[in-house]
Amino acid sequence: MSQTLIRAGWVLTAAPDDSATPAAIRDGAVLLDGDRIAAVGTFADLAAAHPAATVRGGANDIVTPGFVNTHGHFSEGLITGIGSQYTLWEWLQELISRVNPVMTRDKAYAGTMLQGIQMLRSGVTTANDMFCSDPIPGEPATPGVVQALEELGLRGVVSFGSGDVDRGFGPAPILEEFDALRETADASRYSTFRVGMSSIGRYTDAAWDEHIGYAVDGGHGIHVHVHEVREEVTAARQRTGRTVVGHAEATGMFRVPVIAAHSVWVDRDDRERYAANGVGVAHNPVANGILASGIAPVAELRALGIPVGIGVDGPASNDSQDFLQAMKSAALLARIRDLQATAMSAREAFEMGTIGGAQALRMEHEIGSLEPGKRADLVVFDGESPTLANVHDPYQAVVFVAGSHEVKDVWVDGELSLADGEVTRVDVREAVARARPLARQLVAEAGLERLSALTGAPLDDTERP
Ligand SMILES: [Zn+2]
The missing domain is CATH 2.30.40.10 (Urease, subunit C, domain 1)
Incomplete structure (x- = not known):
């Protein structure tokens, strides 16, 4: 060598x-x-x-x-810069739930290529992704993510986060997509598989348990959204009598390595549950700002020894995939929250972006320093x-x-x-040219004309001046 x-x-x-x-x-x-x-x-x-x-x-x-991007969604690769007038639940309803049913492998590949290029340009070498869409039986989309990461030379931790509530299908097609993604990742050089769980409100109790069972039986880690907005905590307490963190612990999720994205609204008990169970956190300062979700208690989490990494979050909720922006924003947000210039140093933000992210993914023996x-x-x-x-x-x-x-x-x-x-390995112009007609197609299929200028339709819901 x-x-x-x-x-x-x-x-x-x-x-x-x-x-x-x-x-x-x-x-x-x-x-x-x-x-x-x-x-x-x-x-x-x-x-x-x-x-x-x-x-x-x-x-x-x-x-x-190399920077460790601990949370993102390549499934949003073709819908950047759209719908930022919404808070999270409105945004999920108006944008993401319309895109989910029409995500196909060619769109997954093209979107991952665009966003992967941006990540590499900002120094990301590992991307922890949760591809969120509805499964299309017999036509898995997520192998397109692994294919693009292989071609780019970008390390991936890949997962599929879907949900069966109000979808007219049970857990089975989701678990079939897991199999397809896992097999593709196992055969790849750069990607490893995790079980994805989008967020608690998208799963029936049976599907929630089956997902945890899939992870436990296969020895896989879990990548899940937790307490991104207050509404999620309230809804979980009304439904289960517990916070999402409490419910996750009670239903056995923490038997496997878990990375919990966001964790903005975690109370003291939740934080102690994280510490006791070795749960890692992905902090997404830019996306939390765009969707007005709140400021995660990063200092309190880190003080308990909880590994916290930084994520760019999805191309539709950040909307940039520039990791350096996210790392800087983490320090700024901590300082604004406490109104103290000492609340987070540049070095602390840097450590979260590197070894902290690796620890949150339990990959610190291989990467992060x-x-x-x-x-x-x-x-x-x-x-x-x-x-x-x-x-x-x-x-x-x-x-x-x-x-x-x-x-x-x-x-x-x-x-x-x-x-x-x-x-070094892909033709950027070709990737851009491939993505454009697919994005127009996606807008038409998802019925997003009023939010997108791509198809030439008049916008009736643009940002207010
Ligand atoms: Zn997310």
């Missing part, structure tokens, strides 16, 4: 305090050997010890672990960009200063999925 030495003015490793690897190394370097990180240290030491290694990166660059033996997933920020000409503090430079324009190289599994700012 050939070795590559990636040089930087700063290497931010996100290694935990008890690691032999320092958290930040000035004039550092990372040695890649095949798909793994072989060594992390100063450039001078590693260059002397490995003279045959190919050197890449520059003396002013900043190298970080730059330490010998881990997967070679990393980001190189361009130190020659005017934006990064003067790095007074490398964490602030990454979290508050840099944008996706500064993302120069992205390595996934020891290979360049993005080089000099361009995706």
Whole structure:
């Protein structure tokens, strides 16, 4: 295997305090050997010890672990920038429930390709996705997600989150889609499978139990929305007598690894249940703002030792897939909530975006920090960009200063999925051209003409000035 030495003015490793690897190394370097990180240290030491290694990166660059996007929906890949005048439940009714029945594999593939390109450009190397649609028996859509991630060279944790309430079908076709997605992921290089559960109100009790049973029997983790809005907590208490977190615990969900997206409205008991059961949280600051859902109690969760990562959330609820925007927003939202500039530091947001996300997904032994033996997933920020000409503090430079324009190289599994700012494996123009007619078709099939300008129909529900 050939070795590559990636040089930087700063290497931010996100290694935990008890690691032999320092958290930040000035004039550092990372040695890649095949798909793994072989060594992390100063450039001078590693260059002397490995003279045959190919050197890449520059003396002013900043190298970080690949970012771990802990929550998103490739199923929304063709409906960005639409319907932001709604709060969550209205948005689900007016937009998502209309799109769900007409999601097909070609649309899944085309949407994932568009959004995956954006993620790579902002330094994401792992995307935890929940594809939300209605199953079409015999025609699974979700393998299109895995196919696009394979072609892009982007690591995926893939799940399917649907629901059977008022849908006219039971759990069986959903579980068939699980089988199709799991088999495709098992045969892939980059994707692993989880059981998806959209949110409690979309499942009958029988389907809820069957989903948990599928995860327990197969040894799979679960990816679920929890307490995104207050209405969800109220509805769950009226129906089950418990919060969603309490109901999840009582029905055995926490027997498997769970990542709970949002967790905005978790009370003290809920937080303690998370801590006691090792539940991870995906915090989605931008989507919580767009849908006016609230501000998650991130500091309280982290104080209990609960791993919290950052998610971009779906292309229809963020609407950008830029991870750097989400990481910056996490720090800003925490500061606005407490009206304290010390409420969340740039370094804390950075750690949530890297090792925190890996821990929330229980993948910290493989990804999330730059330490010998881990997967070679990393980001190189361009130190020659005017934006990064003067790095007074490398964490602030990454979290508050840099944008996706500064993302120069992205390595996934020891290979360049993005080089000099361009995706290496797919033709971007072709991906855009493929997606456009499918998006127009989707708008027509879902009856979204009044929300979308794509088909040329007059809009009657645009944002108010
Ligand atoms: Zn979501």
